[in-house]
Amino acid sequence: MKNLDSVLAAYLAGWAIFFLYYVSVARRMNALREEIERLKSSLNRGK
Amino acid sequence: MLKTILGAAILFVLIALTAYLAFHYAPVEKSMGIIQKIFYLHLPSALSSFVAFGICFYANLMYVFKRQPKWDWLGASAAEVGLAFISVVLVTGPIWAHPVWGIWWTWDARLTLTFVLWLLYISYLLLRSMLEEPDKRALFSALFGIFAFLDVPLVYFSIRWWRTQHPQPVILGGPGSGLDPRMRLSYLLVWAAFTGLLILLLNARYKLEAMRASVEELRREAEVQ
Numbered sequence: 439m440k441n442l443d444s445v446l447a448a449y450l451a452g453w454a455i456f457f458l459y460y461v462s463v464a465r466r467m468n469a470l471r472e473e474i475e476r477l478k479s480s481l482n483r484g485k
Numbered sequence: 486m487l488k489t490i491l492g493a494a495i496l497f498v499l500i501a502l503t504a505y506l507a508f509h510y511a512p513v514e515k516s517m518g519i520i521q522k523i524f525y526l527h528l529p530s531a532l533s534s535f536v537a538f539g540i541c542f543y544a545n546l547m548y549v550f551k552r553q554p555k556w557d558w559l560g561a562s563a564a565e566v567g568l569a570f571i572s573v574v575l576v577t578g579p580i581w582a583h584p585v586w587g588i589w590w591t592w593d594a595r596l597t598l599t600f601v602l603w604l605l606y607i608s609y610l611l612l613r614s615m616l617e618e619p620d621k622r623a624l625f626s627a628l629f630g631i632f633a634f635l636d637v638p639l640v641y642f643s644i645r646w647w648r649t650q651h652p653q654p655v656i657l658g659g660p661g662s663g664l665d666p667r668m669r670l671s672y673l674l675v676w677a678a679f680t681g682l683l684i685l686l687l688n689a690r691y692k693l694e695a696m697r698a699s700v701e702e703l704r705r706e707a708e709v710q
Contacts, residue, residue: 440519441518441520442519444581444583444584445519445520445522445523447580448526448527448576448577448580449526451573451577451580452530452573452576455569455573455576456573457493459569459686460493460496460685460686460689463690463693464492464689467692467696470693470697470700471696473700474700474703477703477704477706478703480707481707481710484707
């Protein structure tokens with residue numbers, strides 16, 4: 439089928455952008471969650 | 486972690502739904518053939534980016550008038566999510582254009598203004614990353630965001646106002662435009678799925694921005710101690 443490879447390339451690229459963006463948000467959230475825990479425990483130690 | 490997995494699962498279901506509608510339910514377009522299937526990813530992404538930038542614009546205005554951090558968080562979140570959607574538009578557009586126009590890109594009004602929109606919101610996020618003081622960052626980026634949004638109506642109306650390589654609108658495009666009923670139904674369902682995706686991403690990104698503010702607050706407390 440003519441141009442099917444272009445259609446597949448567009449869908450793969452498009453959904454890869456959304457998926458990678460979602461993964462990047464999740465990873466940044468995990469890093470911040472860990473930092474919040476670390477800061478809270480260091481503040482508690484300081485009290 | 487559970488929420489992340491749930492989010493990824495929702496994303497997967499949306500991918501499956503759009504693929505089914507685009508490839509099995511909607512008919513093949515007569516003049517362009519199978520390449521027109523990119524329409525079901527390209528157009529909903531474009532409209533979702535406009536919605537995200539509209540949310541950003543509203544949040545920026547609210548921040549300027551109310552000076553509440555939640556509007557700053559919403560503005561930053563919507564800008565980044567809108568940028569993801571407009572990036573999909575800029576990637577899928579040339580892949581669609583090449584077999585149909587014989588070129589990947591041309592500097593016509595629609596394409597150029599879309600590229601400018603992408604650059605404007607990249608600049609918005611860069612500006613935020615360069616300013617450390619939270620109030621200054623929020624105000625300056627809100628003002629810049631209000632300015633950046635001016636490009637959205639220009640992108641939308643460019644194909645109506647100027648002669649462009651980009652095709653004329655098929656939805657709300659006036660006499661002679663329109664879609665086959667199955668194409669229209671597929672398009673509307675795909676757009677509904679994309680609205681769900683927009684809400685999912687915006688919700689996750691807003692939580693991230695709120696957590697970032699908590700970290701800044703805790704850091705300040707730690708410095709005082």
